[in-house]
Amino acid sequence: MLFHVRMEVRIPHDMDAEVKADIVAREKAFAQEVQRSGRWPHLWRVVGEYANISIFDVESNDALHELLSGLPLFPYMDIAVTPLAKHPSDVNA
Template identity: 50%
Template sequence: MLYHVRMDVLLPTDMDVDTVNELKTTEKALSQKLQEQGKWRHIWRLAGEYANFSIFDVESHEELHNIMMSLPLYPYMKVEITPLLRHPSSVRDDDS
């Protein structure tokens, strides 16, 4: 199942810099592992914002939920999730 996910990161302005750096480092490692596994298919930074658009390819709503909850920055995110379906006018037979 494909999902479009918008993640806006809202870190407290008074959060300790070392804590912020540790969260970002851990988040990056996990996101890259998920990308290598094919579960986090795409990630795009939104210019001028601490946010991204991502495409996830997972087996279920529950799997996506568990992935999102495992992200170190999740407690500091506003997340919008949209399930995706193939459009009948698409010229492609796959997700390329």
Template identity: 55%
Template sequence: MLYHISMTVKLPKDMDETTATGIKAREKAYSQDLQRSGVWRHLWRVTGQYENISIFDCRDNEHLHEVLTGLPLYPYMEMKITPLNRHPSSIHEGDQ
């Protein structure tokens, strides 16, 4: 099942740089593993914001929840999640 997710990161202003750098490094590694596995299908940066727009491909809602709560930046994120369904007028058969 595909999900459109908008993620906005809000790190505490008083978080020390060493901690922030470590969390971001773990986040990058985790997100790249998810991309390689096909779970995180698309990742776009929102210009000028600490925000991204992503497409996830998960088995179900529970799988998506496990993936998202595994993100090292999860405690500092606001997310808007929209489940997606293939549009009947789409000419792209592989987008499911």
């Protein structure tokens, strides 16, 4: 199942710099591990925002929730999920 996911990062401005650096480093390592597994085929920065647009390819809603809630930045992100279905006019469908 494919999902379009928008993540907006909202780290508190008063977070300790070392704590922030650790969370961001762990986020990157986790995100790259998931990408290499094939479950996160697209990750794009939104121009001018600390936000990303991602496509996830996972087996279920529950699998996506488990993955997203495992992101180290999860407590500091606003996340909007859009489930995707095949478009009848898609020449690749």
